[in-house]
Amino acid sequence: MTEPQPGRRPEQLIALGFIVAIVAALALAGVYLSGGQAQAEGVLLALALGGLGFGITAWGKYLMPQGPYIQAREELTSTPEERRAFGAAFERGEAAFGRRALLRRLLAGAAGALGLALVFPIRSLGPNPGRSLVATSWRRGSRMVDLDGKLLRADTLEVGGVATVFPEGHTDAADSQVLLIRASDAPIVTRPGRETWSPRGNLAYSKICTHAGCPVGLYQQQTQQLLCPCHQSLFDVLRGAKPVFGPAPRSLPQLPIAVDDSGYLVAQGDFTEPVGPSFWNRR
Amino acid sequence: MTTDKDSRPPRLARVARWTDDRLAASRFVRSALDKIFPDHWSFMLGEIAMYSFVVLLLTGTYLTFFFVPSLRDVVYQGPYAPLRGVHMTEAYKSTIDISFSVRAGLVMRQIHHWAAIVFIGAILVHVCRVFFTGAFRRPRELNWIVGVAMLVLAIVNGFAGYSLPDDLLSGTGLRVAYSIILSVPVVGTWSAFLIFGGAYPASSIISRLFVVHILIVPALIVGLLTAHLAIMWHQKHTQFGGRGRTEDNVVGSPLWPSYAAKSVGLFSITAAVLAALGGLAQVNPIWIYGPYTPAQVSSASQPDWYMGWLDGALRVWPNVEIRLFHHTVGNTFFPGVLLPGITFTLLALWPFLEARFTGDHEPHHLLDRPRDRPFRTAMGVAALTFYVVLFAAAGTDVLAVYLHISENAIIWTFRALALGLPPITAWVAHRLCRELAASKAGKRQPPNIIVRTPDGGYDARPSAPLRTDSGIEPEPTPLSERG
Numbered sequence: 001m002t003e004p005q006p007g008r009r010p011e012q013l014i015a016l017g018f019i020v021a022i023v024a025a026l027a028l029a030g031v032y033l034s035g036g037q038a039q040a041e042g043v044l045l046a047l048a049l050g051g052l053g054f055g056i057t058a059w060g061k062y063l064m065p066q067g068p069y070i071q072a073r074e075e076l077t078s079t080p081e082e083r084r085a086f087g088a089a090f091e092r093g094e095a096a097f098g099r100r101a102l103l104r105r106l107l108a109g110a111a112g113a114l115g116l117a118l119v120f121p122i123r124s125l126g127p128n129p130g131r132s133l134v135a136t137s138w139r140r141g142s143r144m145v146d147l148d149g150k151l152l153r154a155d156t157l158e159v160g161g162v163a164t165v166f167p168e169g170h171t172d173a174a175d176s177q178v179l180l181i182r183a184s185d186a187p188i189v190t191r192p193g194r195e196t197w198s199p200r201g202n203l204a205y206s207k208i209c210t211h212a213g214c215p216v217g218l219y220q221q222q223t224q225q226l227l228c229p230c231h232q233s234l235f236d237v238l239r240g241a242k243p244v245f246g247p248a249p250r251s252l253p254q255l256p257i258a259v260d261d262s263g264y265l266v267a268q269g270d271f272t273e274p275v276g277p278s279f280w281n282r283r
Numbered sequence: 284m285t286t287d288k289d290s291r292p293p294r295l296a297r298v299a300r301w302t303d304d305r306l307a308a309s310r311f312v313r314s315a316l317d318k319i320f321p322d323h324w325s326f327m328l329g330e331i332a333m334y335s336f337v338v339l340l341l342t343g344t345y346l347t348f349f350f351v352p353s354l355r356d357v358v359y360q361g362p363y364a365p366l367r368g369v370h371m372t373e374a375y376k377s378t379i380d381i382s383f384s385v386r387a388g389l390v391m392r393q394i395h396h397w398a399a400i401v402f403i404g405a406i407l408v409h410v411c412r413v414f415f416t417g418a419f420r421r422p423r424e425l426n427w428i429v430g431v432a433m434l435v436l437a438i439v440n441g442f443a444g445y446s447l448p449d450d451l452l453s454g455t456g457l458r459v460a461y462s463i464i465l466s467v468p469v470v471g472t473w474s475a476f477l478i479f480g481g482a483y484p485a486s487s488i489i490s491r492l493f494v495v496h497i498l499i500v501p502a503l504i505v506g507l508l509t510a511h512l513a514i515m516w517h518q519k520h521t522q523f524g525g526r527g528r529t530e531d532n533v534v535g536s537p538l539w540p541s542y543a544a545k546s547v548g549l550f551s552i553t554a555a556v557l558a559a560l561g562g563l564a565q566v567n568p569i570w571i572y573g574p575y576t577p578a579q580v581s582s583a584s585q586p587d588w589y590m591g592w593l594d595g596a597l598r599v600w601p602n603v604e605i606r607l608f609h610h611t612v613g614n615t616f617f618p619g620v621l622l623p624g625i626t627f628t629l630l631a632l633w634p635f636l637e638a639r640f641t642g643d644h645e646p647h648h649l650l651d652r653p654r655d656r657p658f659r660t661a662m663g664v665a666a667l668t669f670y671v672v673l674f675a676a677a678g679t680d681v682l683a684v685y686l687h688i689s690e691n692a693i694i695w696t697f698r699a700l701a702l703g704l705p706p707i708t709a710w711v712a713h714r715l716c717r718e719l720a721a722s723k724a725g726k727r728q729p730p731n732i733i734v735r736t737p738d739g740g741y742d743a744r745p746s747a748p749l750r751t752d753s754g755i756e757p758e759p760t761p762l763s764e765r766g
Contacts (some may be wrong), residue, residue, distance in 0.1 A: 133472065229582040
């Protein structure tokens with residue numbers, strides 16, 4: 001009964017690691033062949049890699065030369081002679097190029113012109129922004145439809161109800177999304193000059209946050225506020241969606257709406273200002 | 284038979300000779316095998332980042348065989364019942380298919396996502412290690428800049444990657460990114476249209492992000508990583524002070540076989556942890572978020588962790604924007620463009636700034652202990668505090684719900700913390716450094732053993748010295764002398 005030889009125990013542990021790896025890897029193949037199961041695959045792969053990693057690491061740490069060994073660190077800077085030799089070699093070219101000033105300038109011009117010409121294809125990546133950021137698909141008389149394409153009347157929403165609406169035929173126009181809020185039963189004047197914009201208490205605001213463009217989707221009826229869930233900007237519904245808290249710098253644009261002869265909600269025209277977040281050429 | 288085998292060199296030696304006859308690589312390879320790498324646990328952090336990147340490449344390649352980067356509208360008819368009959372883009376559908384229809388797809392996808400999370404985390408901790416120990420000082424300023432560039436690219440690629448599935452959460456993130464680009468003075472509007480291929484949501488963004496995510500940025504990272512390693516190899520690794528360690532030498536274990544074995548082992552263990560996370564910890568369950576539609580958003584929308592500081596900055600930045608001469612500098616420009624721009628510029632320039640402050644332009648190969656450089660440590664702690672506060676501010680809505688505090692109070696608290704906390708933590712860190720440097724604390728003492736004496740008293744006796752204490756660390760020797 002002697003004590004185990006020094007060095008036996010690490011060897012046994014390393015062997016155990018490799019055996020675990022072999023068993024787990026074979027089991028992993030088995031799991032895959034029998035239809036796969038994400039948790040089992042993850043655990044078995046972890047065991048296979050872990051056993052392998054444990055074994056190799058322990059082998060390196062306990063059964064291989066550890067040192068500490070020492071090695072000299074060479075000077076990282078070149079010697080003055082080497083630098084002089086480099087300077088001389090470089091000057092060879094410098095002299096050849098430097099002597100012919102006209103050719104040198106023409107070369108620079110040719111390279112510059114080519115570079116400039118190669119910039120232009122970038123233009124193909126996208127259309128001219130044009131007026132696309134200041135106009136939406138709302139037109140005078142555009143009828144309001146919800147996401148399923150159903151037309152809305154002034155009393156479709158209960159008081160306190162909200163709906164995301166689009167101009168008829170443009171339910172895929174992301175810039176035209178509008179949050180229709182039935183804030184009351186009577187017209188609401190949110191700003192001077194907007195006396196006719198809210199038939200029977202229906203208010204229509206652009207749903208795109210003026211901060212970073214998220215859909216402003218959360219309406220709190222008790223406080224008459226709209227909350228943007230991305231960065232928590234808060235807008236006052238009864239005062240023209242003026243921002244009352246958070247990072248949004250501007251009110252949500254209000255869409256002037258009316259009721260047409262058939263009783264459907266329609267737009268009186270497009271928004272009177274650009275919707276969504278700010279951009280450089282926004283006035 | 285045996286005589287024939289014995290008379291010829293072993294097969295490996297013959298292959299080596301054949302190769303050397305053509306490349307004359309013996310000298311270089313031998314010196315490479317003999318190369319000494321200092322041992323310290325904190326030197327593994329960069330390796331963990333690198334190995335996470337390897338896992339990202341392997342799992343990511345697998346995923347590209349199944350992912351379809353297209354916004355074409357399709358109707359889901361697969362095995363996941365809640366989405367059956369729902370209109371969605373091919374990008375979203377193919378990600379759902381990877382998760383539910385491709386065998387081993389879900390585990391690969393989740394390992395990939397976890398590897399990205401760990402990759403950027405490991406880079407960040409590695410940056411902290413290099414910063415607080417002064418490893419960026421001359422001659423390693425260039426490698427510091429290469430590293431900062433890789434950090435930026437890693438964050439960009441993480442964002443591009445989790446935006447690809449076109450789910451409701453990531454679509455919202457892309458919408459915010461588009462708005463931030465729009466806000467840039469002069470070039471913002473055109474840049475947004477050129478990058479996205481039109482007004483949001485443009486039809487080309489997913490296919491473009493795909494090329495960015497799987498080709499352009501990974502190729503750049505591979506190139507920079509190669510440069511990072513080559514420069515590190517050439518300049519040799521830094522080391523902490525200790526017995527026999529000077530500015531003119533490297534003390535540690537040789538590349539072959541000890542360091543190689545340990546490093547391969549570290550790769551396996553990193554991959555094992557990522558596999559366990561990918562199998563057991565659900566990440567980015569896009570089937571719960573649903574496909575992206577521009578008019579919808581879920582509450583508690585938070586990005587991946589490494590974007591948190593930017594999301595938090597967007598929330599706490601006051602509601603101002605600049606309007607001049609019929610033009611607008613949008614609100615999101617300041618927290619979304621200026622803040623990261625200043626952050627990474629200052630980070631990249633830090634080695635030069637510090638050299639100017641301290642007047643120290645000498646080369647350094649021995650690392651600082653953070654306590655010995657109170658100013659640098661305090662600056663690092665202040666910066667970390669600032670970004671951690673911004674990171675926490677990305678959860679203002681969640682905090683408001685859980686703590687039953689008004690959103691307003693929370694935002695104002697975070698505004699105050701972002702400006703007020705960094706000076707305080709900097710002062711505390713500076714003070715701690717000074718006191719630690721003055722005391723003997725941290726120089727590891729052998730533990731004391733408390734013994735009860737026969738007459739009822741207590742006696743503290745020092746135990747046997749620790750093997751790792753520098754006092755009994757063996758004197759380092761040149762490799763060849765030990766055979």
